[in-house]
Amino acid sequence: MKGQGEEGWVSHLGKIGWPLVFILGAAALWEVLVRALHIPKWLLPALSVVLLRIGSDAHFLGTHAAYTLYVILSGFLLAIAVGVPMALIISSWRFAEKAVYPLLVFSQTVPKIAIAPLFAIWLGMTSLPHILITLLISFFPIVIDTVAGLKSLPLEMIHLSRSMGTTRWQMFRKIRLPFALPFLFAGLKVAITLAVVGAIVGEWVGSEKGLGYVLLLANGQLDTALAFSAIIVLTLMGMGLFFIVWILEKLLISWHVSERIRETEGI
Amino acid sequence: MTHRSFIEIRGVTKTYPSKRGDVQALAKIDFSVAEGEFLSLVGPSGCGKSTLLKIVAGLLPQSSGQVVLGGVKVERPQSNIGIVFQSPVLMEWRNAMKNILIQAEVRHMDMERSKTRAQVLLQLVGLEGFENHRPYELSGGMQQRVAICRALIHDPPLLLMDEPFGALDNLSREQLTLDFQHIWMETRKTVFFVTHNILEAVFLSDRVVGMTPRPGGIDLIETIDIPRPRTWDLLGSERFGHYVERLRNMFRSQGVLRDSAEFPGAGGKWGKAGE
Numbered sequence: 001m002k003g004q005g006e007e008g009w010v011s012h013l014g015k016i017g018w019p020l021v022f023i024l025g026a027a028a029l030w031e032v033l034v035r036a037l038h039i040p041k042w043l044l045p046a047l048s049v050v051l052l053r054i055g056s057d058a059h060f061l062g063t064h065a066a067y068t069l070y071v072i073l074s075g076f077l078l079a080i081a082v083g084v085p086m087a088l089i090i091s092s093w094r095f096a097e098k099a100v101y102p103l104l105v106f107s108q109t110v111p112k113i114a115i116a117p118l119f120a121i122w123l124g125m126t127s128l129p130h131i132l133i134t135l136l137i138s139f140f141p142i143v144i145d146t147v148a149g150l151k152s153l154p155l156e157m158i159h160l161s162r163s164m165g166t167t168r169w170q171m172f173r174k175i176r177l178p179f180a181l182p183f184l185f186a187g188l189k190v191a192i193t194l195a196v197v198g199a200i201v202g203e204w205v206g207s208e209k210g211l212g213y214v215l216l217l218a219n220g221q222l223d224t225a226l227a228f229s230a231i232i233v234l235t236l237m238g239m240g241l242f243f244i245v246w247i248l249e250k251l252l253i254s255w256h257v258s259e260r261i262r263e264t265e266g267i
Numbered sequence: 268m269t270h271r272s273f274i275e276i277r278g279v280t281k282t283y284p285s286k287r288g289d290v291q292a293l294a295k296i297d298f299s300v301a302e303g304e305f306l307s308l309v310g311p312s313g314c315g316k317s318t319l320l321k322i323v324a325g326l327l328p329q330s331s332g333q334v335v336l337g338g339v340k341v342e343r344p345q346s347n348i349g350i351v352f353q354s355p356v357l358m359e360w361r362n363a364m365k366n367i368l369i370q371a372e373v374r375h376m377d378m379e380r381s382k383t384r385a386q387v388l389l390q391l392v393g394l395e396g397f398e399n400h401r402p403y404e405l406s407g408g409m410q411q412r413v414a415i416c417r418a419l420i421h422d423p424p425l426l427l428m429d430e431p432f433g434a435l436d437n438l439s440r441e442q443l444t445l446d447f448q449h450i451w452m453e454t455r456k457t458v459f460f461v462t463h464n465i466l467e468a469v470f471l472s473d474r475v476v477g478m479t480p481r482p483g484g485i486d487l488i489e490t491i492d493i494p495r496p497r498t499w500d501l502l503g504s505e506r507f508g509h510y511v512e513r514l515r516n517m518f519r520s521q522g523v524l525r526d527s528a529e530f531p532g533a534g535g536k537w538g539k540a541g542e
Contacts, residue, residue: 156356159326163427164373165346174369178360255360255401 045225053225054232060214065233067209071127071199072241075134079191082135083142084184088172090143091150108140112198116205130202130210137198141190149183150176182256185249192245196238272299273425273457274323278332281318291482292318295332298476298485300457302424307460307468309514310478311523316461319483320429323459324348337424346374349418349456353430355410357402363389364398367417374421381420388416391450408439415447419454426458432467441499444470452495465518469510470497477517486517 027047033039034046041049054061086104089096112133119129153176161171203212211230218226281293292315300306308316321327323334325345334341336348357366364385371381389395392412402410411431418426432440444467451458451471462468468475469491477486491510493501501507518524 154356156352156354160350160356162326162344163324163346163348163350164370166373170373
C-alpha cells in the first residue's frame with residue numbers, strides 16, 4: 001500500500017510537478033543571485049520586484065493586455081477565416097495550387113517587421129494594422145497544414161465515397177473535413193503562438209495601446225521591472241491561449257492517433 | 268449458368284500512358300457474371316485484376332470495350348454497389364455503427380430502419396456489442412467485418428471485393444472466409460471477388476476466373492462444383508484438391524509458380540539455369 005502511494009505521488013509529480021519544481025527553482029535562483037550580486041534594478045530587477053510591480057500596476061497592465069488579447073484573437077480568427085478556405089481552394093484545383101502557392105511563400109518570406117510600417121501608413125493609428133500583421137504571421141501554418149490534411153485522404157476513401165454516390169458537399173462535410181481536422185489543429189497550435197508574436201510586432205511599429213507598446217515604453221525609460229512585468233503577462237497569456245486550442249483539439253479529435261497514445265500507454 | 272447475366276464485360280482493355288510508352292494492363296477481357304453468382308478473379312499480383320474491378324465499379328475508365336451492369340452501360344462511378352477493399356477504409360472519427368450508417372446517411376435512407384438493419388448485419392458478422400467501438404479499438408479482422416456490413420447496409424445487388432481478406436492474419440482470414448460464405452448464403456448477392464489466394468477463391472466461388480500476368484487476360488475459367496455450406500475440412504478432399512491443382516498448374520505454366528528444381532541456382536551451380 002505504502003509503495004503504491006509513493007509511486008502515485010512520483011507519477012503525479014512527473015506530470016505537472018517536475019516542470020513546476022524547475023520553474024520554482026529557476027525563480028529562486030533569479031531572486032537569490034540578483035540580491036547576492038547586487039545587480040542594479042535597471043539591469044535586472046529581482047523577481048519579487050517584478051511580481052510586486054505586476055501587482056501595483058495590475059490595472060495598467062490589464063488594460064493593455066486586454067487590447068493585445070483583442071489583437072491576437074482578431075488576427076488569429078481572421079487567419080482561420082482566410083486560411084481554411086484558401087487551403088480548400090489550393091487542394092481542390094491544381095491550377096490554384098500553382099497560382100497561389102508562390103504568393104503564399106512570398107507572403108511568408110517577406111519580413112513582416114519590414115512591411116509593418118507601411119500598414120501603419122496606409123491604415124493609420126487604428127488597430128487594423130496590428131490585426132493585419134497578426135493575421136499575416138499566423139495564417140501560413142494553418143494553410144500549409146490544412147492543405148496537407150485535405151490532400152492526404154487515401155485514394156480508397158475517395159473510391160468508397162464515389163461508390164456511395166456522395167455529393168461534393170457530403171464528401172467535404174462528412175469525409176474530407178473530419179479527416180483534415182488533426183492536421184488543421186497542428187497548424188492552429190503553431191498559429192496561436194505566432195499570433196502572439198504578430199500582435200507585438202504590429203504594436204511595436206506604431207501603437208498607443210497594448211503590451212507591445214508597454215514594452216517599448218518600459219525600454220525607453222529603462223524601466224526594466226515594467227518590461228519584465230509585460231513579458232510575464234504576455235507569456236501567461238500566450239500559454240493560456242495555447243491551452244485553449246489544445247483543449248479544443250482534445251475535445252474535437254479524441255479519435256485521432258495523436259490523442260490516443262496516452263490511453264494505450266497508460267500514462 | 269442458367270441465370271441471366273448481371274455483369275457483362277465485353278472486350279475490355281486498359282492501357283496506361285507512362286513515360287516509357289503505353290503500358291497495357293488488360294488485354295481483351297470477355298466474360299459475364301450471372302445474377303446471384305459468386306465469381307472470383309485469381310491472378311498474380313500486377314495482372315490487372317483490381318483494375319478490372321475498378322472498371323466494373325466505374326471508378327476507372329476502360330480504354331476500349333464496355334461493361335454492362337444490370338442492363339445499364341457503366342459510364343460513371345456506380346452507386347448501386349457495395350465495395351470492400353483490402354484495407355477496411357473506416358472513418359476513425361466514427362464508431363462501428365456510424366461507420367456502417369454513413370452509407371445510409373449519404374443515400375438519405377430511413378435512419379431508424381437502417382439502424383435496425385445494421386444491428387442485424389453486425390450480428391451476422393459476429394460483432395454484436397461492438398456498435399460503439401471506435402475502429403482503433405477493433406482488430407484488423409473486426410474492422411474488415413465492419414467494412415463488409417457497410418457494403419451491405421443499402422442492400423445492393425452487387426458486391427465488389429478487392430482482396431478483402433488480404434491484409435489479415437491466417438486465422439482471421441480462415442474464419443472470415445467461413446463467415447462470409449454464411450453471409451453470402453443468407454443474402455445471395457452477385458459477388459465479384461478479387462484475390463490472389465487460390466484456396467480462398469475455390470472455397471467461396473461458383474466460378475473462378477484465372478488471369479494471365481500482365482497484360483491481364485483470361486487463362487481459364489473453372490466452375491467449382493462443390494455443394495455449400497463448405498467447410499475447411501474440404502482442404503484434404505480430392506475434389507477440392509482437383510480445383511486447386513488446376514489453378515496452381517495455370518500459375519506454373521505462366522511461370523508465376525516454379526518447382527524448386529527449375530529455380531536458378533537451385534542446382535548448386537550459378538548460371539546453370541541460364542544455359
